Amino acid sequence: MISDYILVVEDDEQIAHFLIASLSAAKHQPRLAKTLEETNKCLAENTPKLMILDLGLPDGDGKDLIRQVRKQYDFPIIVLSARQEEQEKIVALNEGADDYLSKPFNVEELLARINVCLRRTQKMSMRDQCYQYKDLLIDVSAGLVKLEGNEIHLSPIEHKLLMFLATRPGKIFTQRQLLSEIWGSEYVDDTHYLRIHMGRLRAKIEKVSSDPEYLLTELGIGYRLAIS
Amino acid sequence: MYINHMTHRKSSKSPILLEAMSIFLGMIAITALSHVVDEYLGLAGVSFLYLILVIWVSYKSQLVASIFVAIGSFLLINFFYVEPRYTFVIGSIESWSALLGFLLVSIAITSLVHQLRRQKDIAEKETFKANLLRSIIEIFSVEADSVVSLKKSCLLLKSELGCDVAILKLDSTTKESIELASSKSGGVKLDSWYISHAIEYGAMLGPHTGTLESLDYWCIPFGRYYKSHELPALVIERAHEENIEVSLIRAIVDQLSVHYQKRMAEIKAKDAGELAHRESIQNTFLSSISHDMRTPLTTIIGASSSLLKQSDQLGAAESKKLLELIHSESVYLNDSTENILSLVKLGMSDSNQIRMDWQSPEEIIGAVISRYNNREVKPSLALVMEAKDELIHGDQALIVLALTNLIENAVKAHLGSKPIQILVDRVDDEIRIGVMDEGAGFPKDFDKGLAGQQQSYQRNKKGFGLGLSIVRAVMDKHKGRLIVESSLGSDKKTYVGMAFPYKASS
Numbered sequence: 001m002i003s004d005y006i007l008v009v010e011d012d013e014q015i016a017h018f019l020i021a022s023l024s025a026a027k028h029q030p031r032l033a034k035t036l037e038e039t040n041k042c043l044a045e046n047t048p049k050l051m052i053l054d055l056g057l058p059d060g061d062g063k064d065l066i067r068q069v070r071k072q073y074d075f076p077i078i079v080l081s082a083r084q085e086e087q088e089k090i091v092a093l094n095e096g097a098d099d100y101l102s103k104p105f106n107v108e109e110l111l112a113r114i115n116v117c118l119r120r121t122q123k124m125s126m127r128d129q130c131y132q133y134k135d136l137l138i139d140v141s142a143g144l145v146k147l148e149g150n151e152i153h154l155s156p157i158e159h160k161l162l163m164f165l166a167t168r169p170g171k172i173f174t175q176r177q178l179l180s181e182i183w184g185s186e187y188v189d190d191t192h193y194l195r196i197h198m199g200r201l202r203a204k205i206e207k208v209s210s211d212p213e214y215l216l217t218e219l220g221i222g223y224r225l226a227i228s
Numbered sequence: 229m230y231i232n233h234m235t236h237r238k239s240s241k242s243p244i245l246l247e248a249m250s251i252f253l254g255m256i257a258i259t260a261l262s263h264v265v266d267e268y269l270g271l272a273g274v275s276f277l278y279l280i281l282v283i284w285v286s287y288k289s290q291l292v293a294s295i296f297v298a299i300g301s302f303l304l305i306n307f308f309y310v311e312p313r314y315t316f317v318i319g320s321i322e323s324w325s326a327l328l329g330f331l332l333v334s335i336a337i338t339s340l341v342h343q344l345r346r347q348k349d350i351a352e353k354e355t356f357k358a359n360l361l362r363s364i365i366e367i368f369s370v371e372a373d374s375v376v377s378l379k380k381s382c383l384l385l386k387s388e389l390g391c392d393v394a395i396l397k398l399d400s401t402t403k404e405s406i407e408l409a410s411s412k413s414g415g416v417k418l419d420s421w422y423i424s425h426a427i428e429y430g431a432m433l434g435p436h437t438g439t440l441e442s443l444d445y446w447c448i449p450f451g452r453y454y455k456s457h458e459l460p461a462l463v464i465e466r467a468h469e470e471n472i473e474v475s476l477i478r479a480i481v482d483q484l485s486v487h488y489q490k491r492m493a494e495i496k497a498k499d500a501g502e503l504a505h506r507e508s509i510q511n512t513f514l515s516s517i518s519h520d521m522r523t524p525l526t527t528i529i530g531a532s533s534s535l536l537k538q539s540d541q542l543g544a545a546e547s548k549k550l551l552e553l554i555h556s557e558s559v560y561l562n563d564s565t566e567n568i569l570s571l572v573k574l575g576m577s578d579s580n581q582i583r584m585d586w587q588s589p590e591e592i593i594g595a596v597i598s599r600y601n602n603r604e605v606k607p608s609l610a611l612v613m614e615a616k617d618e619l620i621h622g623d624q625a626l627i628v629l630a631l632t633n634l635i636e637n638a639v640k641a642h643l644g645s646k647p648i649q650i651l652v653d654r655v656d657d658e659i660r661i662g663v664m665d666e667g668a669g670f671p672k673d674f675d676k677g678l679a680g681q682q683q684s685y686q687r688n689k690k691g692f693g694l695g696l697s698i699v700r701a702v703m704d705k706h707k708g709r710l711i712v713e714s715s716l717g718s719d720k721k722t723y724v725g726m727a728f729p730y731k732a733s734s
Binding site: 104191196217219 | 562585586587588590591592593594595597598611613616617619624625628
């Protein structure tokens with residue numbers, strides 16, 4: 001049964017303290033798990049609506065936990081990690097995490113990310129296959145892209161790329177995931193394809209390519225489609 | 229391969245018997261011919277035919293054979309064509325002078341031909357040697373890695389000399405031999421005692437060297453005069469089987485040694501330079517942080533202790549102001565700590581740890597600019613993309629770090645009303661990302677080559693002044709360069725940029 005609480009998996013006392021305090025202040029219902037064992041216990045009792053996970057746990061690897069959770073659950077996972085550990089973030093996202101935050105982070109930023117994840121979950125549950133944000137409308141089921149009400153022409157690769165991002169707006173897709181999905185698994189190292197096509201896609205749908213509103217870059221990680 | 233090593237091998241000489249037979253047959257043929265032409269040409273013509281035979285044998289054979297033919301020819305002429313005929317009695321003084329003439333011709337031609345052959349042989353050996361040494365030079369000038377150069381040299385020597393070779397050195401602690409390169413997959417095995425002996429005494433070992441001549445290897449140390457255990461030795465197998473001159477081997481080893489030592493000296497100089505660079509970076513930020521880190525920490529400790537101890541006396545507005553102060557100083561400290569950690573990491577990491585990939589300059593700049601969107605006071609930035617479709621091959625995190633520092637420095641120094649420009653352009657074989665502001669520039673004597681090496685330079689009052697050190701270190705990792713141009717145009721603009729080597733994305 002999906003409950004209304006947010007599961008915070010964090011072993012550091014201080015960080016856990018301010019996370020619980022901040023989430024409570026923002027009218028969420030946080031529940032703290034300091035170890036892998038406590039996390040499994042919480043999951044067995046009730047399914048959370050979202051999980052905030054620090055990858056470094058005293059009794060196990062956070063990435064293994066993501067893999068284990070994804071076998072059973074669909075709730076969003078936001079990963080907390082140190083800024084330098086980019087490879088860790090990529091692995092976590094590839095395993096099924098939805099978003100990440102680098103330490104140290106701003107509480108407002110965390111709350112915003114939580115809201116994005118929860119909104120996306122609600123939309124998915126409504127089987128809403130239409131993405132609309134500002135002037136951009138993407139109808140995934142009809143394969144239609146409109147900007148300011150006008151249909152825009154995209155190349156097959158650009159169309160495929162945009163449709164794939166629109167399947168889960170707000171979720172970060174790693175470069176590897178995108179290259180594998182759009183070009184095929186043998187192209188996962190050809191990042192210049194992704195850079196070039198993303199640049200062309202931005203030129204068609206963004207007002208200012210260098211300051212994108214829709215196609216957001218997660219440096220060193222991948223891309224996401226903006227969500228209000 | 230242009231080296232003709234066959235000239236240097238043992239020449240396949242005709243068996244003596246075959247040579248004697250051909251001389252014998254030649255004499256019979258000339259005698260038979262002389263009988264035919266005797267009545268037309270007379271004694272002079274016959275003597276001329278025998279003289280040709282003497283000249284031919286002198287040219288083709290050794291001195292003994294040519295003297296034998298000269299005497300034989302004289303006796304045959306005397307027997308068949310000089311009165312009294314059919315007897316070996318020499319009847320006149322002219323006959324003796326003819327014998328002397330034949331002998332002189334045979335000796336003179338044989339010695340001349342012998343001398344010419346020797347000179348030709350020497351010339352061929354010298355050409356072979358020169359080509360071999362030139363090939364070694366070419367290997368070292370084309371190949372950057374010294375071990376790969378030695379390996380290729382071993383393979384070259386194997387193909388040219390026909391025997392397996394290896395370059396071995398001694399382990400400084402165990403004194404066991406370590407193979408640096410070899411032409412043989414299993415390696416060339418020679419007891420490390422011999423290598424140690426050769427290196428210690430700077431002496432060649434093996435056949436015709438004067439030392440351990442019974443050894444079936446040549447072992448030649450790279451160091452001829454110094455007893456340096458850092459230098460290896462060349463080992464050649466089957467020394468007794470191959471007809472290789474010791475002087476050639478010595479010349480090969482000298483050539484290898486010169487290039488190997490030069491390469492080692494370059495590596496040492498580079499290591500020393502990098503060490504000095506790392507030390508200077510450490511000195512720079514250690515001296516900077518000693519003062520600059522204490523300032524925000526003092527503010528944080530002071531403001532937080534006021535909130536803890538004097539919360540009752542402080543009004544709500546004052547408390548909020550102190551909290552904002554703690555927050556802003558914490559953010560500043562966090563950014564500064566990131567910079568310091570990055571610089572330390574850059575100083576410690578080698579090129580292999582850099583994650584090179586294709587990067588879009590527009591995307592990177594966009595991501596850096598977006599960080600300013602949440603700030604209360606947003607700097608005015610304008611992007612000028614001259615090279616829109618070009619990609620950079622580099623480490624995204626490092627480029628972002630360097631660009632962030634360039635923008636931060638420009639924001640702090642900028643005094644003009646126009647936006648700070650971020651420029652991306654391609655100039656010749658470089659993709660440049662630079663930031664142009666209208667603030668205090670750099671002094672005329674500012675040496676950008678020393679930025680981050682000897683001192684940091686602060687164009688603004690606040691900060692650690694590590695920005696250029698970071699940019700320079702990042703550019704070093706990308707084999708690019710830092711560009712600093714002050715007092716540009718009538719607006720006195722300052723341009724600080726990163727030039728990345730252009731690489732086409734396939």
